[in-house]
Amino acid sequence: MKGLSGCLALMRKELTVYFATPIFYLTGFFFLVLAGYFFYTNVLYYSIISFQVVQQAAQNPQVAGQLNPQQMVFRPLLGALAIVLLLLVPLLTMRLLAEEKRSGTAELLFTYPLSDWAVILGKFLAALLVYLILVGLTLTYGVVFAFVARLDWGSLITGYLGLILLGGSCLSLGLFVSSLTENQIVAGVAAFALLLLFWIIGLVQELGSGGPGGIFQYLSMMEHYESFTRGVIDTRDLVYYFSFIYFFLFLTKRQLESRRWRA
């Protein structure tokens, strides 16, 4: 119980800082502008195709049945949001531990009776909540779209689940990188580079190499995100994301522990 209250205390403090500084509002603004732009162009594309299909429907009635808003609007939207988040997550995480070290507040934080896990989870959950707020705001697109077309909510929610797990993984990696340095900028840039690497690592497979290429493909974040956007929940993908999150939180814990000894 003590650990939980410490974790909540830290989470509340981090959220207060997020909402007191411009970084949240700035990232939120640009995220929503970009998301809105992608949604708008996808809907536009969908409506143009729909008109063409209606015109052709006289000759070929089956074509109309293949029009699917999930496939044509939300799947590309989820893909685009993931790319935007790749850029935004380092901005949310770079401050978390690096700033504590740079400003010296780490000396207070680590002499409070908080376990390392309470510190790590408090910070991680605060960043995740901020992320959920940003992503949650884009759910309004689905609601708006549902007024004009029939929507498969199940597959849309599955897509969002993927987006949340992807975000959680990116945040845990960002938090770990932030624990390595005192410099926010270094933390941000390094987190972005690593995320990009985990994003594109699966492309090796497409170069035609066998054996080890499969491993890289399995490590790729993009690969596991794919099936969620199609509306499929695969336990392999769940296992991947949960292990990814745990692995980097665990590394962060080790990094914090080692700080006491290296000093």
Next chain:
Amino acid sequence: MAMMVEVRDLVKYYGPVLAVSRVNFEVAPGEVVGFLGPNGAGKTTTLKILAGFLAPSAGTASINGYDCVTQSLGVRRSLGYLPESVCLYPDLTVSQFLKFAARAKGVEAKKERSEVERVVAACGLEEVRHTLSAALSKGFRQRLGLAQALIGDPPLLILDEPTIGLDPSQIVEIRSMIKELAGSHTVILSSHILPEVSQLCQRVIIINRGQIVASDTPENLSRQLGHGARIGLMVRGPAAEVEAALQAIGGVIQVSCQGEGRYLVEGGDEEDLAPKLARRVVEQGWELMELKAQEFTLEEVFLNLVTEEGS
């Protein structure tokens, strides 16, 4: 009686640099102990280890019965720590910060508000409670640092240079706050300001180059480590002759004339130096206006110890 703080053979290396070398000391509950030493002597490192922020390279330290390494959470629950340079979250207001500190220290939700109010009142932070920490003056920052250490009412307070960088009136305020804490709390404070330590502390631990060179009450230290007696005299008589006559007495090491008939006599450890001086002055027919034993100040003791160590 169980000790509040027990340190045994504590050693800390920063890479190849030895910062603390086999330090041993104990602090009883309710005691106010001052850590004294030049900059870089290892004061802050020792305090950081006690606060659970650093791990020692060797040796053990325990607080309130908890080991600083293996039972770090228990240690951290028993203490309030004011770091040397008070660092605060710039984006939080004073009350937000204190609420966070209260929650982090496990103060019950019901008592959270009253606990924050208590330390705000104790540290005189009422007028700035809604100010961002970044906008606070140095004095208020230091008080906020003390306030966060006091929150949760821990039995031990570790204060690293609590009055550094403050103006004289603020120093007086902080000192009187620390005096009020004495008795109900165990306090360890570090300083390189000697009068501060002699005013506030029942016991002084002098540390130099990572080693404890002395540990006693301020009075005992000045008596024992003053190396012999020092007597101030005021004599009406011819200066040169008086000086020569005093110098001639057995046991006198040095006589210095301070003008207007005042002389300072430094002698060995003999106890009957004062009567000898008085007798000689009277024998010579001079008038003895004043004779007073002078204690060594803590500054002198300190310099003595530190330079002896160095040589």
